[in-house]
Amino acid sequence: MRVYNFSAGPAMLPTAVLEQAQAELADWGGSGMSVMEVSHRGRAFGAVAANAERDLRDLLLVPEDYKVLFLAGGATLQFSAIPLNLAPAGARADYVATGTWSCRALADARRYLEVNVAADDGPGHYTGIPPEALWHKSRDAAYLHYCVNETIGGVEFPFIPSVEVPLVADVSSTILSRPLDVSRFGLLYAGAQKNIGPSGLTIVIVREDLLGRARADLPPVLDYAVQAREGSMLNTPPTFGWYLAGLVFRWLKAEGGVAAMGERNRLKAETLYGYIDGSGYYANPVVPSCRSWMNVPFRLPRSELEATFAAEAKESGLTNLEGHRSVGGMRASLYNAMPLEGVRALVSFMRDFAARHP
Numbered sequence: 001m002r003v004y005n006f007s008a009g010p011a012m013l014p015t016a017v018l019e020q021a022q023a024e025l026a027d028w029g030g031s032g033m034s035v036m037e038v039s040h041r042g043r044a045f046g047a048v049a050a051n052a053e054r055d056l057r058d059l060l061l062v063p064e065d066y067k068v069l070f071l072a073g074g075a076t077l078q079f080s081a082i083p084l085n086l087a088p089a090g091a092r093a094d095y096v097a098t099g100t101w102s103c104r105a106l107a108d109a110r111r112y113l114e115v116n117v118a119a120d121d122g123p124g125h126y127t128g129i130p131p132e133a134l135w136h137k138s139r140d141a142a143y144l145h146y147c148v149n150e151t152i153g154g155v156e157f158p159f160i161p162s163v164e165v166p167l168v169a170d171v172s173s174t175i176l177s178r179p180l181d182v183s184r185f186g187l188l189y190a191g192a193q194k195n196i197g198p199s200g201l202t203i204v205i206v207r208e209d210l211l212g213r214a215r216a217d218l219p220p221v222l223d224y225a226v227q228a229r230e231g232s233m234l235n236t237p238p239t240f241g242w243y244l245a246g247l248v249f250r251w252l253k254a255e256g257g258v259a260a261m262g263e264r265n266r267l268k269a270e271t272l273y274g275y276i277d278g279s280g281y282y283a284n285p286v287v288p289s290c291r292s293w294m295n296v297p298f299r300l301p302r303s304e305l306e307a308t309f310a311a312e313a314k315e316s317g318l319t320n321l322e323g324h325r326s327v328g329g330m331r332a333s334l335y336n337a338m339p340l341e342g343v344r345a346l347v348s349f350m351r352d353f354a355a356r357h358p
């Protein structure tokens with residue numbers, strides 16, 4: 001039996017996709033082999049790779065002058081790959097600190113360049129986004145980096161910053177959840193394990209004019225220009241992840257694409273936040289205009305109730321509702337594969353739980 005899995009990542013994938021992968025696992029396309037057992041350089045896998053890229057381009061309306069890379073190493077490797085590719089040693093880059101992931105990105109970048117923290121919501125305990133008018137941007141920054149959706153804090157940008165320099169964004173936990181104007185960005189990157197597919201795969205979408213700025217001593221496997229030239233196949237890419245991502249992109253298209261997902265995700269988020277706010281029992285700390293549609297952290301009136309909440313929820317088929325280990329509390333992640341019925345089932349459980357544990 002499939003449960004409603006509220007994990008922040010690796011996260012729930014569409015059942016239809018898993019069933020298709022299962023059906024063709026041992027004998028893929030009549031080859032007598034699984035997709036994991038064929039050469040990444042063969043014609044069959046080449047078609048998988050090209051179709052996945054085309055579908056992702058269609059879904060996000062990626063302009064022609066952007067490269068789409070399918071890489072290994074997780075979003076975390078990009079925290080280092082970005083400064084090493086986009087700026088010479090000694091350069092400066094602007095970073096906006098809105099929570100755990102943007103802070104991790106800027107801490108890694110500090111190893112390679114001078115980081116100017118243009119804005120920091122630390123004083124607000126990372127529950128909001130400092131108004132852009134108050135940011136201290138540097139005029140000579142190689143780029144400005146921010147995290148569109150902080151997966152742990154549940155803080156999501158409701159706007160795209162206006163900058164003169166290339167805009168670089170971590171979209172790991174928001175990609176494909178609603179429309180995004182790719183043309184406003186120099187580079188977007190995302191670990192796959194939330195809205196795309198299995199962990200281990202990372203998508204990088206980079207504007208071509210930013211290629212070729214990499215430091216000379218950069219390992220070639222980390223060099224975007226090299227990977228773009230080699231079709232992300234300088235070495236063996238994560239082939240199963242790439243294949244599964246392709247199935248998810250197909251599923252997304254059949255479901256109506258990113259605009260339809262946006263409507264669905266807005267409704268899911270409104271359903272849960274609406275209940276939390278009116279409950280007089282649960283609480284979400286995030287400034288309402290910056291509340292994430294994907295990750296909804298919430299607190300119970302007493303922290304002693306958390307373990308019971310998680311255990312009882314699990315018995316009701318609602319799993320992985322514990323908050324991140326660094327912050328505690330509860331968190332429900334509502335990625336694309338989570339249906340509205342899953343959110344309704346969660347709200348109904350929460351209502352019942354509150355009545356039983358006043």
Ligand SMILES: Cc1ncc(COP(=O)(O)O)c(C=O)c1O
Pocket residue numbers: 008009073074075076077101147149150151152170171172173191192200
């Ligand atoms: C927004 C964000 N950025 C980066 C990461 C790190 O991703 P990875 O584990 O793929 O390196 C995560 C992981 O959850 C994330 O949520």
